[in-house]
Amino acid sequence: MSKKGTDAYFAPEVEAGQSRIQSDLFSLGLILLELDNLKTLNENWIDTNIKYYLFKGEEIPKEKYQIDKNSNIYKIAKICLKPWYLDRTTAGELLSQLIEMHGQPLKFVLTSMILEEQIPRQAQQIFEKINQLQKQTQSQFDEYAKFILENTNDKIKQKDFQAQFTKVEVLSNLLKSLYENKKYTNNFQILSFGSFGMVLATKKAKLDKKEIVLKIQKIEDEQHIQNEISIMQKLKEPLVVQLYDSYIIENKIGPDRYSVFELEKCSCSLDEYLDRQNKDGQFNDDDKYQIAIQIIDSVNYIHSFNIIHRDIKPENFLVYLDGKQPEIKLCDFGLSAQIPDNKDSIQAIESIGNFGYSAPEILNKQDNELKIYSKKSDSYSVGLLLAFLDNYQDLKKNAPFTFLLMTKKQLDKPFEKSKIKINKNSEIYKFINLLVVSDSGQRASLYDIVEQSDTKFLTNSKEMKQIVQKTLLVQNDKKIEQNTTIEIRSIKDLSKAQNYNIVEIYLLIGAQGAKDLGTGIAQCKNITSLTLDLESNSIGAQGAKDLGTGIAQCKNITSLTLNLRSNSIGAQGAKDLGTGIAQCKNITSLTLNLSNNSIGDEGAKDLGTGIAQCKNITSLTLDLSNNSIGDEGAKDLGTGIAQCKNITSLALYLFRNQIGDQGTSSLSSSLANCVNLSNLTLLLFENQIGDQGASGLGFALAKCTNLSNLTLYIGENQIGDQGVSGLSSALANCTNLSNLVLDLFFNQISDQGASDLGSALSNCTNLLNLRLNLRKNQIGDQGWSGLVSVLANCTNLSDLTLLLSRNQIGASNLCPALANCTNISNITLDLGENKIGDQGVSGLGNALENCTNLSNLTLYLSRNQIGDQGGLNLGSALTSCTNLSNLTLILSENQVSDQGAQGLSSALSNCTYLSNLTLYLGENQIDESESFKYDLEAISSIVVKFYYEVSKFLSSFAHQNDWVINFIYQ
Numbered sequence: 023m024s025k026k027g028t029d030a031y032f033a034p035e036v037e038a039g040q041s042r043i044q045s046d047l048f049s050l051g052l053i054l055l056e057l058d059n060l061k062t063l064n065e066n067w068i069d070t071n072i073k074y075y076l077f078k079g080e081e082i083p084k085e086k087y088q089i090d091k092n093s094n095i096y097k098i099a100k101i102c103l104k105p106w107y108l109d110r111t112t113a114g115e116l117l118s119q120l121i122e123m124h125g126q127p128l129k130f131v132l133t134s135m136i137l138e139e140q141i142p143r144q145a146q147q148i149f150e151k152i153n154q155l156q157k158q159t160q161s162q163f164d165e166y167a168k169f170i171l172e173n174t175n176d177k178i179k180q181k182d183f184q185a186q187f188t189k190v191e192v193l194s195n196l197l198k199s200l201y202e203n204k205k206y207t208n209n210f211q212i213l214s215f216g217s218f219g220m221v222l223a224t225k226k227a228k229l230d231k232k233e234i235v236l237k238i239q240k241i242e243d244e245q246h247i248q249n250e251i252s253i254m255q256k257l258k259e260p261l262v263v264q265l266y267d268s269y270i271i272e273n274k275i276g277p278d279r280y281s282v283f284e285l286e287k288c289s290c291s292l293d294e295y296l297d298r299q300n301k302d303g304q305f306n307d308d309d310k311y312q313i314a315i316q317i318i319d320s321v322n323y324i325h326s327f328n329i330i331h332r333d334i335k336p337e338n339f340l341v342y343l344d345g346k347q348p349e350i351k352l353c354d355f356g357l358s359a360q361i362p363d364n365k366d367s368i369q370a371i372e373s374i375g376n377f378g379y380s381a382p383e384i385l386n387k388q389d390n391e392l393k394i395y396s397k398k399s400d401s402y403s404v405g406l407l408l409a410f411l412d413n414y415q416d417l418k419k420n421a422p423f424t425f426l427l428m429t430k431k432q433l434d435k436p437f438e439k440s441k442i443k444i445n446k447n448s449e450i451y452k453f454i455n456l457l458v459v460s461d462s463g464q465r466a467s468l469y470d471i472v473e474q475s476d477t478k479f480l481t482n483s484k485e486m487k488q489i490v491q492k493t494l495l496v497q498n499d500k501k502i503e504q505n506t507t508i509e510i511r512s513i514k515d516l517s518k519a520q521n522y523n524i525v526e527i528y529l530l531i532g533a534q535g536a537k538d539l540g541t542g543i544a545q546c547k548n549i550t551s552l553t554l555d556l557e558s559n560s561i562g563a564q565g566a567k568d569l570g571t572g573i574a575q576c577k578n579i580t581s582l583t584l585n586l587r588s589n590s591i592g593a594q595g596a597k598d599l600g601t602g603i604a605q606c607k608n609i610t611s612l613t614l615n616l617s618n619n620s621i622g623d624e625g626a627k628d629l630g631t632g633i634a635q636c637k638n639i640t641s642l643t644l645d646l647s648n649n650s651i652g653d654e655g656a657k658d659l660g661t662g663i664a665q666c667k668n669i670t671s672l673a674l675y676l677f678r679n680q681i682g683d684q685g686t687s688s689l690s691s692s693l694a695n696c697v698n699l700s701n702l703t704l705l706l707f708e709n710q711i712g713d714q715g716a717s718g719l720g721f722a723l724a725k726c727t728n729l730s731n732l733t734l735y736i737g738e739n740q741i742g743d744q745g746v747s748g749l750s751s752a753l754a755n756c757t758n759l760s761n762l763v764l765d766l767f768f769n770q771i772s773d774q775g776a777s778d779l780g781s782a783l784s785n786c787t788n789l790l791n792l793r794l795n796l797r798k799n800q801i802g803d804q805g806w807s808g809l810v811s812v813l814a815n816c817t818n819l820s821d822l823t824l825l826l827s828r829n830q831i832g833a834s835n836l837c838p839a840l841a842n843c844t845n846i847s848n849i850t851l852d853l854g855e856n857k858i859g860d861q862g863v864s865g866l867g868n869a870l871e872n873c874t875n876l877s878n879l880t881l882y883l884s885r886n887q888i889g890d891q892g893g894l895n896l897g898s899a900l901t902s903c904t905n906l907s908n909l910t911l912i913l914s915e916n917q918v919s920d921q922g923a924q925g926l927s928s929a930l931s932n933c934t935y936l937s938n939l940t941l942y943l944g945e946n947q948i949d950e951s952e953s954f955k956y957d958l959e960a961i962s963s964i965v966v967k968f969y970y971e972v973s974k975f976l977s978s979f980a981h982q983n984d985w986v987i988n989f990i991y992q
Contacts, residue, residue, distance in 0.1 A: 030068040034077045035107050038944035039884065039914045044110040051102025052076075058095040061528075062088050070880065070910060074940070079105045160194070163201070167194040174212045182215035186240060196238065196280065199271045206236075218356060219280075223287065234266060237283040241270070243538060246356060247281045252517040253355045256327055259489065261320040261480070263288065263340055263353040270514055281514075288340035288351060295341040295348065296414045305414075307448060314408050314450045315477060316350035321404050322468040322481045324352065325397045326490045330368070332395055333357045333375040334403035335422075336410060359395065367396035378422020379403040382432050382460045397469075398462040405457025409437065412450040416443060432460045516542040519549070526553040536565030540572030551581040557615075558588045566595030570602025579606045583613040587645070591616070596625030600632025609636045613643040617675065621646065626655030630662025639666045645675035647705070653685030660692030669696050673703035677735070682710045687718030694722040702726065703733040707765070711739040717748025724752035730760050737767030737795065746775035750782035759786045763793045767825075771799040777808025784815040792816065793823040797852070801829040810837055819843050827854035827882065832862065840869035847875050847905075852882040854912070860892035867899030876903045880910040884942070888913060890922025897929025908938045915945040923948050 033048035035041070056063050067087065075082055082089055090096060104110045167190045171179070182188045187196070200206060211223040219239030226232045241247060247270075254265040266284040290298075292313075299305035317339060324331060331338070333354065342349040357374050361367065369392040377385060381402035384393045410421045417424060424442060433439040436458050437446070445451060456466035472479045480486055507524040510516055513535060519525045525546060531539060536556070543552070552573070561569070566586065573582070582603070591599070596616060603612070612633070621629070626646060633642070642663065651659065656676065663669070672693070681689070686706065693699075704719075716736065723729070741749075746766065753759075762783075776796065783789070794809070801809070806826065813819070822843070831853060840846075851866075858866075863883060870876065879900075893913060900906065909930075918926070923943065930939065 033107065034105055037073075037077075038942055040944065042107045044107040047102045047110045048104075048107075051099040054095050054099040054102065055089070058093055058099070059087070059089055062090075070908075070940075074938070076103060077105050079103075160198070163194040163198045164190055166197055167191075170197075170210060170212060178212060178214060182220070187215060187220040187238075196271070199280075200236070200282070218354070226284075233287045235285050235287045237285055239281055241279045241281055241538075243541070248514055248517040248542065250355045250358065251283075251514065253329055253358050253360065256329070256493070257324060257355075258493070259323060259486070260349065261316070261323045261351065263351045268514065270512070285353075286342075286351075288353075289343040289348075290341050291337055292339035292341055292350065292411075293336040296336070296411065297418070300414055310412055311449050312347060313350055314411060314453065315479060317352075317404060317407060317411070318453065318468055318471060319480045320350060320352040321400055322472050322479070323486075323490075324358075325400070325468060326481065327494070328361045328363065329355075329358055330361060330395055330397055330400050331355065331358050331403075332400070333379075334400055334407055335376045335379045336407065339407075361396070367394050369394055375403075376422060378424075378426045379406050380426075380429065381462065382429050383462055385426070385429050386432060394462075396462070397467055398465050401457050401465060401468050402459070402462075404468065405454050408450050408454050409444055409458065412448055412454070413444045429460075434460060436460060513538060513542070517545070519546045521548070522546075523548055524551040525549050526555075528555045529559070531556065531559055531561070533560070533562045533565040533568075535559075536561040537568040540568035540570075543569070543572035544575035546576060548578065549576045550578050552576065552579055553583040555585040556589065557585050559586075561586070561589045561591065563590075563592050563595035563598070565589070566591040567598035567602075570599040572602075574602040574605035576606065578608060580608050581611040582606065582609055585615040586619065587615045588618040591619045591621065591625075593620075593622050593625035593628070595619070596621040597628035597632075600629040602632075604632040604635035606636065608638060610638050611641040612636065612639055615645040617645045617647040617649065619649055621649045621651065621655075623650075623652045623655035623658070625649070626651040627658035627662075630659040632662070634662040634665035637666060638668060640668050641671040642666065642669055643673040643675075646679065647675045648678045651676070651679045651681065651685075653680075653682050653688065655679070656681040656685035657688035657692075660689040664692040664695040667696070668698065670698050671701040672696065672699060673701075673733075675703075675705040677705050677707045677709065679709055681706070683712050683715035683718070685709075686711050686715035687721075690719045690722035694725040697725065698728060699726045700728050701731040702729055705735040707735050707737045707739065707767075709736075709739060711736060711741060711745075713740075713742055713745035713748070715739075716741045716745030720749035720752035722752070723749075724755045727755060728758060729756050730758050732756065732759055732761070733763040735763075735765040737765045737769065739769055741766065742770040743772055743775035743778070745769075746771050747778040750778045752782075753779075754782040754785045757785055758788060760788050761791045762786065762789060765793075765795040766799070767795050768798040771796060771801060771805075773802050773805030773808070775799075776801045776805030777811075780809040780811045783812035786812075787815050788818060789816045790818055791821040792819060793825075795825040796829070797825050798828045799826075801826060801831065803830075803832045805829075806831045810840075813837075813840055814842050817842055817845065819846050821848040822846055823850040825850075825852040827852045827856070829856055831856040831858065837866050837869040840873060843873060845875055846873050848878045849873070849876060850880040850882075853886065854882045854884045856886055858883065858886040858888065860887075860889050860895070862886070863888050863892040864895040864899075867896040871899050871902040873903060875905055877905050878908045879903070879906060880912075882912045884912050884914045884916065886916060888916040888918065890917075890919055890925065892916075893918050893922040894925035894929065897926040901929060901932045903933070904935060906933060907935055909933070909936060910940040910942075912942040913946070914942045918943065918946040918948060920947075920949050 031049040031052050033042075033045040036045050052068065056067070072082060072086070081091075101111055171188060171190065171193065179188050187193055197210065200210070201208070206227055207225045209224060213221040213223050213235060215221075219237065222236040222238065224234060224236060226234055239247075251265070251268050254262075258264070264286040266286070268281065268283050271280045271282060289295075296305070299309070320339070321331060321334065331352065333356075338352065338354045340351045340353050342351060359368050371390065371392060373380070373384060373387075373389075373393060374395065375384075381399035384395065384399060387393050406425050409425075410417050428436050428440045428442060431440070435455070437444055437454060444454075453471060456471060457468075459465040472482045481490075507526060508519055508522040510519055510525065510527040511529065513529060513531065516527075516539070519527075519542075527539070529535065529539065536559070539556075543549075543554075546552075554569075556569075559565075566589070569584075569586075573579070584599075586599075589595075596619070599616075603609070603614075614629075616625075616629070619625075626649070629646075633639070633644075644659075644663075646659070649655075656679070663672070674689075676689075679685075686709070693702075702723075706719075709715075716739075719734075719736075723732075746769075753762075764779075776799075779794075783792075792812075796809075806829075810824075813822075837851075840849075849870075863886070866881075870879070893916075896911075900909070923946075930936070
């Protein structure tokens with residue numbers, strides 16, 4: 023029976039030559055395990071050792087791979103990975119268990135191509151129950167949202183100008199999302215709306231039901247949100263409103279995303295407090311002065327961290343009333359910014375903050391002129407706020423507009439020369455006179471006022487200065503982390519990357535998220551190494567452009583890894599991305615995965631143009647597979663790469679691109695200019711490459727004489743003997759090769775091509791590791807003999823893999839050249855589905871006798887008409903391999919009987935150094951054999967995976983505690 027599919031994912035019974043209905047479930051389990059652990063498992067994780075554990079039903083050891091065993095996907099995978107096929111569930115029952123496991127309301131959506139009548143009744147009932155619960159839950163939150171809105175003051179609701187939150191469906195979904203967090207009691211009260219969003223009052227479910235407020239805002243620019251979080255996390259003193267926690271509600275309310283800030287609850291805003299106190303007539307000059315002191319203190323406190331607020335106004339100060347004196351706290355840092363250490367201001371085109379409280383250097387600039395934001399501009403705004411505080415009754419109606427007109431005039435001493443009537447005899451006016459000065463050079467800073475005033479300021483106290491100094495030292499220590507790695511898995515944490523040189527980002531986002539990410543990356547000026555994994559995120563061309571724009575700002579990058587596989591970026595996205603990368607002139611290592619993106623020939627050309635600008639690249643890995651770049655795209659891409667003269671390591675994954683002979687020859691011709699190449703990997707399978715293309719590739723490789731590591735995958739093309747000969751002539755010049763992987767699977771190669779290849783490789787006398795895949799060609803005895811002649815000269819080989827199944831190889835001269843490879847320690851030979859017979863396998867055994875250093879041997883010899891004598895002779899020969907510790911022998915679907923099996927087992931019992939033995943003997947002529955069983959039983963140190971159909975055999979081995987035996991064979 024032929025096997026179909028990828029060998030690594032075969033179920034045990036398929037390995038033995040029998041496919042069952044349940045076999046696909048085992049393969050599914052492997053795929054689920056891999057998908058759930060993408061960052062842990064490499065692409066070749068399913069090796070012989072891993073199969074050993076899985077086929078025994080054992081868990082993969084931690085020392086091999088750190089599998090996440092707590093995920094629900096792992097639980098499903100375990101259901102599939104039962105070694106005995108009858109122990110596996112059916113696909114329908116698996117679906118039922120999947121629904122039961124994931125079917126909580128709001129958490130599970132069933133999408134299936136299975137017809138409804140094919141779903142088991144149990145699963146269908148569960149699914150219907152989930153839908154019913156979802157509808158009931160939604161209805162409950164709709165009612166709750168209506169209740170809250172009905173009990174909110176109309177004046178408050180009117181402030182939601184864009185009706186963002188006063189729609190029942192929006193508020194209902196928000197409340198549902200908050201409820202799912204189970205962090206709060208069920209009592210919510212709307213406190214206010216604003217351009218920023220909505221503020222809710224609630225209580226923490228834990229911490230003695232502490233009263234807090236939730237600031238909820240729709241995310242328009244995620245970088246602004248992260249900036250606000252970063253700033254508030256630095257400010258831990260009671261002069262500012264405290265941030266307890268923050269998070270993002272993802273994909274709960276249609277396409278919109280919302281940030282949630284858990285904040286300290288205060289009593290009211292400063293504006294509301296002033297209005298209340300003045301109405302009550304209990305507001306005296308001393309009360310005002312104490313508030314003025316706290317306003318100056320709070321802004322001076324943030325200035326000590328080089329943070330400027332940029333939106334000083336009465337609404338952004340809150341009042342906490344829990345004693346005799348009100349506590350004033352600065353809030354709302356959404357427009358705030360941190361000035362770089364080596365600067366005293368920030369410049370921006372846009373106008374930021376309330377115009378009425380803006381400084382002249384901001385307000386009086388034209389729209390297209392740079393505005394200067396500094397601590398001094400904050401100081402001017404504080405001066406205006408103090409005037410409003412000290413003259414509340416006169417200024418409360420039109421303060422912003424009044425201040426705007428005054429500032430526009432740019433008077434030397436605005437309040438002295440304007441017609442605005444304020445109290446100039448108060449203690450607060452002394453501060454106002456120093457702060458409200460049009461010339462920023464003559465304007466006092468808050469620091470100057472605090473340090474030089476006789477008034478007792480909190481930020482001038484010894485204790486506060488020590489606190490600030492200690493905090494600054496901690497923040498400076500964090501800057502040292504620039505030499506370590508930070509891993510970002512949520513865009514809200516992106517601001518943390520600014521203090522690191524090595525940044526790894528793994529996110530699930532869309533086009534808008536890519537824009538925010540690009541903006542955030544642009545702020546990370548210190549990055550020298552960036553890894554960005556956005557596979558399958560649908561960022562599109564615009565997202566790729568935004569990323570490229572952000573990356574272009576990181577001028578110090580030397581190592582860049584981008585995984586944008588399956589993102590629909592198209593040709594335009596590839597062009598814009600290439601333009602961004604071209605700005606990073608210091609890049610020495612670039613890894614770019616753009617497979618499955620439909621970039622076409624134009625995208626490949628523009629990408630090549632961008633790469634050509636990075637003259638310092640020494641290592642380039644480029645995956646453009648499945649992109650229809652064609653011959654023109656391959657040519658232009660090669661032209662760009664050829665400009666990078668310093669490349670020593672190059673990997674190109676260009677399979678399934680219709681590049682043909684012309685594209686292969688053009689690409690190869692360009693690569694010939696990369697004369698410093700020592701490591702080259704080319705994946706060009708499924709590209710309609712014929713003899714001309716293969717010869718062109720060979721011509722180019724002949725010039726790369728410094729190659730030490732070469733990997734070529736050019737299988738599933740139309741390469742015949744002529745093409746292989748052209749390629750082989752080039753390999754004959756690569757005499758420095760130490761590692762060679764050559765995959766010519768499923769082409770049109772016969773004896774002549776195989777012989778030419780062997781003759782050429784015989785010149786590569788420095789080879790240490792050789793892997794040849796010539797499966798599914800037309801190679802016979804003569805070709806095989808010529809091919810393995812390479813082994814006669816490659817006496818340094820330590821690792822050999824020859825894959826030639828499904829050819830026409832017969833019995834004679836199977837592997838005599840192996841006798842010369844006395845240093846070889848690892849051999850894998852796949853000669854399945856040929857015509858070897860007893861004579862051939864006996865010859866193979868004779869050759870292996872000379873491999874005295876052999877420690878690992880895998881032989882695939884299924885479907886080869888091997889009988890009893892062949893098995894006996896092979897087993898006897900292996901006894902000479904005294905260092906052999908791991909043996910896998912596949913002899914399924916041959917003609918071995920009880921007698922042959924007994925002889926084989928008897929011979930293997932003399933392999934005293936074996937620690938792991940795997941036998942595949944399915945589909946032979948073996949009956950239950952006591953002698954066969956006990957011959958093997960005598961070897962107590964062997965771990966046997968014995969595929970045998972007589973299940974009752976298991977009981978007779980129960981007393982052998984040192985054995986680990988699995989009867990999984992069909």
